[in-house]
Amino acid sequence: MKPQDVDAFFATLQAANPQPNTELEYTSVFELLTAVLLSAQATDVGVNKATRKLFAVAHTPQQILALGYDGLCGYIKTIGLYRNKAKHLLETCRILVERHGGEVPRTREALEALPGVGRKTANVVLNVAFGEPTMAVDTHIFRVSNRTGLAPGKTPLAVEMKLLERVPPRYLVDAHHWLILHGRYVCLARQPRCWQCQVARYCDFSPKTPAPAAR
Structure with a gap:
């Protein structure tokens, strides 16, 4: 993607969705952390279905601990991998209670020290909960960044660093939401919907996927 097209790319996404947000459901920073931890290799829809029932009875670290493993x-x-996720979440809750007064820490170092919380999860919490201009590179962002030529990279970390370098500062706080949603609904893995794409003119992907023939 040409440098002069990057601003127009994000301006177009912003115009279509001025206030993007995560599709995970939450009402507190702890609920957000829990939902993101549970979302690895799972869909937001599936996580929301489970957490609606969970958060109705346990929505603090202390309450989750009281539930116990079973x-x-x-x-x-x-949710996929639920046994390991349950272990990680319980240990995370224990650490939050013992070391952080039951509150979710606001630093990357402290977040990544929590079981089951990697760089991507920490980036989501820092961005969504605390408004920091981070890039949580999931499979959608990795695909969109490489396919469009926006931020090519062989690893999620490489793509993250490239995005932080190329995305204009005024778009940084919301950029990862726009890219995730674009990858989830338009720039699909198997067949990108180029014929519906509002930013196709700025994208390096070629040839563009034509609209399916009418039946």
């Missing part, structure tokens, strides 16, 4: 598993068993 109790927590009962609420999240529909």
